[in-house]
Amino acid sequence: RIMSLLPILLHPDPRLKKQCVPVPSVDADTRRLAESMIETMYDAPGVGLAAPQVASDARIFVMDCTDSETDNNPLVLINPEITWVSEELNTYSEGCLSLPDLFEDVERPKQVRMSFLDIDGKHHEELFDDLWATCAQHELDHLNGVLFIDHLSRMKRSMMTKKMVKFKKELAL
Ligand code: NI
Secondary structure (H helix, E strand, C coil): CCCCCCCCCCCCCHHHHCCCECCCCCCHHHHHHHHHHHHHHHHCCCCEEEHHHHCCCECEEEECCCCCCCCCCCEEEEEEEEEEECCCEEEEEEEECCEEEEEEEEEEECEEEEEEECCCCCEEEEEEEHHHHHHHHHHHHHHCCCCHHHHCCHHHHHHHHHHHHHHHHHHHC
């Protein structure tokens, strides 16, 4: 199996702020991108990865919140849409592969229902709960140019952005 790891964009980057476009049809290119995204997510490692983080503007994200390292259960969501959210909320300390090592509490609905296409172009509607729901909402946000720091106060957001600018400068040295 050929590994095809994709470079992950780091905040701040204008490509992370773009509205992604629906995938017109699930074809070989879509599958290749999804496969590479899954490999890139596991390698990072992370529990979710959205297309804009690997410089694609397709409405695709992958996630795997299984807590076992041996029992993988990757999900590919193409053209995902929220069809229902619970009134009950949940707070998780969220992180993002585009903002490595930075974590903050974000409050979101505890459960969401999402409709999406899978890698075979088949339509699904699934209920996600707890960590899966948080992850699904975080990744769907990415497809709309929204980062988890956009849910925080302006002060926290600018603090974290400054840290990232510094981190990216150090990487470039
Ligand atoms: Ni993220």
